[in-house]
Structure formats: structure tokens, C-alpha cells
Amino acid sequence: MSLFNVMGIASTGMSAESVRLNTTASNIANANSVSSSYEETYKARKPVFAAELERAQGNNMQKGVGVKVLGVVESDSPLQVEYSPNNPMADENGYIYKPNVNIVEEMADMMSASKAYETNVQIADTTKRIFRRVLQLGQSR
Template identity: 65%
Template sequence: MSSLYNIFDISGSAMNAQSVRLNTTASNLSNANNVSSSVNETYRARHPVFSAELDRATSNMNNSAAVKVNVAGIVESDKPLLIEYSPNHPMADDKGYIYKPNVNVVEEMANMISASRSYETGIQIADSAKKMMSRTLRLGQGS
């Protein structure tokens, strides 16, 4: 029965990780069209980093502890910013350039769809575990 409880821990941590991914993607999309007058002030795309837990999972095969999904942090993309010559733009620097974020809207939409589906999978797993626990408890009732 404890392994079924671990499923809730694992699926809950996975849903939390996908929620972080959805939030960073939403942040990237909302800042995709921002313009600034310097490289240092320009928004950079952010992405969550999930730590690899495979080694820990295989070493815990005989242990009943759940191996959760871990969000190691959020990093900024190192892709180059978009620099555009627009001397009449109010945000242009003294050389006439404006700076746009390195956000790829198509890539972010794909990330959003993927994260949303992964989140839904976590819900389905938790629901299946709940149904299995309920059926297991009914076995003990003798009906």
C-alpha cells in the first residue's frame, strides 16, 4: 500500500514541475514583444531545469522512498538577443538600435502544449492510483 502512496508523491511533484514550466513559458510569452534600449535591460527567455533522478531511482529500488521530480532551478537562455535598427523608435539607443527578447514564440507554444499534457498525465496517474487504493480497500470488505 505504501507504494501507492508514493505514486501520489511522484505525480504531485511531477505536476508541480510542469506547473513551474507552464509559468515560465507564460512569462516568456508575455515578455516576447518587449523592447528595450540596452542589452542589459532586455528580457531573456527563462527555462526550468529538472534534475536527473535516474541514478537515485535505481539505487532506491529496494527502498520504499519515492523519487520525486526535482526542479533544480530556472535559467536564462543564452541565445542571442534580437537587435534591430530603428532610429525613430522611442526606445532606440544613441546608435538607433532597439533590443528584443530572445523568445521564440513557436517554441514556447510547443513547450506550453507539452507541459500541459504532462500535467494532465500526472492527474491521470493520481486518479488511477486513487481508484486502485479504493478497490484494494473494498477487497477487505469481503463483497
């Protein structure tokens, strides 16, 4: 695997973790929203990643592996239903609906995504330093 492949892998990792951070931020931002119907209530979202095998053109030799974002899916965990007849958002039965967002879980996910993004940045920086050293070796002769 060449250093170019390492940079490609790190960049797909940063891109995937950026999607994860944005999704988590959206979940946290909507955690306290209230709705008057089940259908209109915000549902927590999670990105789905997959390892993506890149193939060299022509000879099918493995070039490297990256991260591919397959999509963002809504959580199927139940929404929070609360009886609050005095709430202006309450339905005809006096219930309000809150998102299925767990703030503690989202914060842990955000810290994990942030650390993974940081790790990919460090990998890219290290690879860049190796490139520079290799170029300096060629100049000294």
C-alpha cells in the first residue's frame, strides 16, 4: 500500500466522521423538541458506514480500503409519549410526543466521532511528514 492510499483512507475516514458529527449534532439540537403527533416527531438518526475496497484499474489488485457512508437511518426505538393536557402542542387526548434521543448516548457518540476524526487528521499529517522526508532524501544526493 502506498502513502497515497493512506491519505485516501484517512480522508474517507474524516469525511465519514464528519457525517457522524453532524448527525449527532442534529440529534442533540432536536432532543427537546415537542410534537402533537407521532408522525411529525423528530426521530434520532444514525449514519451507516461500510468499508469500501478500492480496486486498481485493469488488474483487480487491492489498492486500499476506505470508509463509505451508506446513508443515514432513523432509529426505530419508541418515542417518548407524555400526558400533558395543558401543553399547547398536546393532541386531542392531551399527549405530547418527544424524540427518542438519548443525550448521554449522543454525547458519548460525539466524543467518539471527534476522537476518530482527530486520529484520521494525525494519520494524514504523519503521512505528509513522511512524504517530505522522502523528498528531502532525494534532494541530498
